[in-house]
Amino acid sequence: MESTTRSGSGRRAEQSGRRAAPERIASRSVSTGFDDDPGRAFGGGAAAVIVALAGAVAVAAAPLLGGVTSTADGEWASGSSPGAVWAAVCVIAPALLALVSLLARRVAVAGAVLAGSGVVALGAAVIDAQLWTDAVDANRLELFRPETAVDLVAGPGAYLVLAGHLTMALAGLLGIFTVHRASLADGYGGARSSEQVGRPTGARIGFAASALVAMAAVVFGGALFAPALISSDPMVLVPTVLDADVTASTGAGILAAAVLLVVASALASIAPPVAGAGIVGAGFAALGVVGTRFVSALTAGDRIEPGIGSVVGTIAAAILVLAGVAVVPVDRVRDRRILRDLGGSSGLAASDADGAATPPTKKGAVHPSAKGVAKAAMRAEAAAAAQRRTRWHMATGIVGVTVGVLAACGALLPALDLDEATDTASLQVYATRLVLVAGVLLVVSSVWLLFSEFAAAVRPVVGVVWTAIPFAAIGVTASVVTAGEVPGVGIGIGALLAWVAAVGAVGVGAFAGFAGSAEREEIDESEGQVVHKPVLFVGGLGALIVVVGLALPLYAGVDVRGDEYVSVTLVDYSRGLEWWGPAMLVIVTLVSVGVAVGSRPMRSAATLVGSMAVLVVYLAGWPLTSARVEQVQPGMGFYTVGLGIVLIGAAAILTVRVKSR
Known part of the structure; x- marks a missing residue:
């Protein structure tokens, strides 16, 4: 009986020992990469890659079919082969990178590459429209080089390159949806050190790296408006972007804004791999525009040389590609450094929690508790922030x-x-x-x-x-x-x-x-976004009134020839460059009010004050610029925009009052 009892106790102890064996579970909350993404994200990423590959192949094959044809003999003009090859490489590279990332189960990275290149491709598609409106001055040397003054009409290659860029833009939209779905997976935006988890990429890679990327994007945008070519060929004229066809100037503006948008979104992303991929995609797409101009001009002959715009733009786009590749390594280096700096206190806390033996110390020494170490770490993190x-x-x-x-x-x-x-x-x-x-x-x-x-x-x-x-x-x-x-x-x-x-x-x-x-x-964002009703209703009404006011003349008078003169309005498209002023104010006003709706009360009020200040600058145009005409009088736009400013100011005051309550 005694031996049986001992045997049963031994078996129970053995079973208990097996049940108590610890099982190591890998943590996903501090992963620096991405685990398997949800099936829907993978399917969306696969669709985006297929669409991107189709668009890239279309753009790459366009020079083989002829960009334009002559109205005299119907023959299509040939272009620069090196420029065509460069353009093909730049459009295919993002699609291939996305394909490799997708096969490696990095769906978010694949979507980000396509999103970055797709947004920029939209601007390239607008530039393509010049092949129909003013093909002779389009200066698309990778597609054709005009040799006579005969009118040129768009050929099969023009249709193919436009379709390709639009398809790549569609792939970019699918890529954005893919990134959004993949962001729902565990480990998105993680890091080895807790201080880096959930922080924007711009903060994770540091001020110097972020400033380099931002300045490269700004320089690229400015380079688009500088001369792309220097030509002594009478058949190849190089007008300034502002004097060129409206599709060229509009496309350049969209292209510059697209690159800035991608860079800003990437630096605000909490996932460095996604941010780097987006910058790389935008950089390759930018190289497909300015780099193609540079290579085509470099190989075009003695009478054509690259202009300052293509040279500086190519350098800036190349910096974007290299900076995008370096985002993840820089983040990892800084992450390890932070983890190493906090390793001493973290190790002490872990030793206290595990009951590990502490090294011998002098008599009377005080050992910090785990709670004290945690509070010190929180204070250090707050000070660093x-x-x-x-x-x-x-x-x-x-x-x-x-x-x-x-x-x-x-x-x-x-x-x-x-x-x-x-x-x-x-x-x-x-x-x-x-x-x-x-x-x-x-x-x-x-x-x-x-x-x-x-x-x-x-x-x-x-x-x-x-x-x-x-x-x-x-x-x-x-x-x-x-x-x-x-x-x-x-x-x-x-x-x-x-x-x-x-x-x-x-x-x-x-x-x-x-x-x-x-x-x-x-900020604790666990409670979700709060919509400020005063801004939504009062500020929204003010923004709509401002839009109406911008469609009305700011002032009117008589010019030196005795004709009636009215200032530029939102609906006066014939004013050319001047029309972009009211159009820009519409965007600024609507975006500012939209951002203020979901911002914190004080930030919301400050944003509305900023939009009011910009609109006041517009109203200052009546007394400051009306000297160009005689018998000047303020128009209905002056009073209407002024009313909109008052309503936006009222929304700001109501927001602050709600906060004070």
Whole structure:
């Protein structure tokens, strides 16, 4: 009986020992990669890759079918073979990278590559439309080189390249959906160190790397408006982008905005592999445009050379590709460094929790508890986050003040270069006065970012106010282009500085966005987004009234010829470049109110104040630029936009009052 009892106890102890054996479960919350994505995400990624491959093949095969044909003999003109090969490589590379990523079960990465290239391909498709509107001056040397003055009509290759770019844009849309679905998987945005989990990629890779990527995108956008070619061939004319066909100028603007949008979205993403993939895709697509121009001009012959636009644009696009590839390695290096810096305290906490023996210490020494170590780590993390916010605020303030001063200097310097025989009195650029107002406004708002007590409250204002400089620069550009038709009139240093300030203002907006991402690290988003009804109803009504006001004249009068003159409106498409001013204000107003609807109360009010400031710059156009006409009177647009500003201000006040309650 005794032996039986011992035997049973031994078996129970043995079974209990087997049940108590620990099982190691791999953690998914701190993974630096991605585990298997949901089936729907994989299926969407596969569809996106197939569509992208079809579009890439279409663009690559377009030169083989002839871009244009001559109306004289019906023969199609040949282009630069190296340029065609370069274009083919740049469009196929993102699709192949997406295919490899998909096979490696990195569905989010595959979708991000296609999303980045697809957004840029939309701008390329708009540029393709010039093959139908003004093929001779399209300067698509990879497709054809005009050899005579005979009219050219779009050939099969033109249809194929347009269809290919539109198909790639569709693949980009599918890629965006794929990334969204894949982001629902466990481990998305994870890191080895807890401090890096859920942080934006721009913060994870550091200020220097983020600034490099942002500046490359800004430089690329500016390069699109510089001469792409230098030609002494009488058959190959190179008009400026602003003087070229509307499809060329519009496509360049969309292309620049697309690259900036991809870079900003990538730096705001919480997953560095996805961010890097998006930047790589956009970089390859950008190389497919400017790089093709560079290679085609380089191999076109003695009478054609690459222009500054294609050279600088190619360098900037190449930097984007290399920077996108480096995002993940840089993030891992910084992640390991943070983990190593916190390793001492983490190891101490783990030893206390596991009951491990501590090394012998002197008598009377005090050992910190696990709770104390955890609190110290939280304080250190909060201090590091505060330092990051301060750095982004300081950087945004410095860049904003610099750009504002640059704009003000440009407004005070001559916008036109006139010879002695030109009548200077009749060629005044009144739009520079708005550039001065916009520059001063940006300086006044940005300087508060240099003081930590006000930086967080003012940052949303700067995030909107920067748009006033590009808006004012549009008027300067239109005046300079019109005056340039007069013999003896050239571009002055003031106009050049205004354009540089407009490009730099985009950088201010990007820095303000990064600062906003750093601020959101301290927000508890578990409760979801709160919709502010005062902004939704009162601010939304004000925004709609502003749109109506922009469709009405700001002022009216009589010009020097005695004809009736009205300022440019949203519905006056015949005004060319001037029309982009009201169109830009519509976008700024609607986006600002839309962002304010879901923002925190104080941030919402600040965003609305920024949009009001930009609209006030527009209203200042009546007293500042109306000197060009006589018998001037304010139009209905002045009063309507003013009413919209009042309603937007009321929405801001109501939002603050709700917060105070």
